[in-house]
Amino acid sequence: MEAVKPQQEDHLFVATHEELSSQAYHEERGHVSSSQLIHVLRTPAHFLYHSLEGSSEESDLMRMGTAVHCMVLEPKEFQNRYVFAPRNYDKRYKVDQAEAKAIAESYPGKIILEQRDQITLKKIVAGLQNHAMARQLLAAEGQPELSIFWRDDLTGLDLKVRIDRFVKLGSTGVMLEVKSTDNASPEAFGRKIVDMDYDLRAVMYADGLKRAYGFTPSIVWLVIERETGFVALYQPTPKMLTRAWRRYEEARIALAHAKKFNSWPAYQTGESIEPIDLPRWIRN
Secondary structure (H helix, E strand, O other): OOOOOEEOOOOOEEEEOOOHHHHHHOOOOEEEEEEHHHHHOOOHHHHHHHHOOOOOOHHHHHHHHHHHHHHHHOOOOHHEEEEOOOOOOOOOOHHHHHHHHHHHHHHOOOEEOOOEEEEHHHHHHHHHHHOOOHOOOOOOEEEEEEEEEEEEEOOOOEEEEEEEEEEOOOEEEEEEEEEOOOOOOOOHHHHHHHHHHHHHHHHHHHHHHHHHOOOOOOEEEEEOOOOOOOOEOOOHHHHHHHHHHHHHHHHHHHHHHHHHOOOOOOOOOOOOOOOOOHHHHOOO
16 A cells, blocks of 8 residues: 655645654654544643643553554564563562663663563464454555544644554455453443543544545454453444544634634633532432
């Protein structure tokens, strides 16, 4: 699949993972990503705070999620980026610190994965092999880590997305998003979608693909349970998609308004005390 070349008249630019690394994508600050946009639905001040603060330090869980993405989406690159240590390390002990340091020096530029990480990844490989549809979507011709930059027609905002995997199927396609989680059941992952705004993010990705290729793809989440390696595929219902597109529009409008008037309010103006009621789920 060839990358779409830049078109200055509509500010569209599409790049494959060979043309634009993940690091370069995240370091580009002229466009708004989905991870940034979701904060404005809390308050404009939260968007500004996270934009100025930048990314927080990567946790062990985040590092493992990145390794899972690489293994699933770019398996040929995995050995170039990672090396397995022979055991687990407790960095409180000098002997463990010394051994981990020696491995890092022997494999400069590579990320060390401990024995527990290797066990987790083997479980995930088995889980993927046991899910026929997941195997099919990962084996189909497509493009991993596809970056799209464009200017939004509604608000004039410059937006960007990096899609886990785009699979072209005939005249349309499937947008595959890989998520690792503690519980891959539909109930638990449904809550995760709401908590993490995965639905809003997904329709923003789909919007970028529509700008690049002229159609709205099907959205599929490939969900991997970390402890077991079990895999599930989920597709949003029409009701979920309607809510997601509405919130995506609200977020763009709110951000465009904040930028236009340079107004970044938080929860309150500070001029009054606001009444508060029981949460809606209790009242209902």
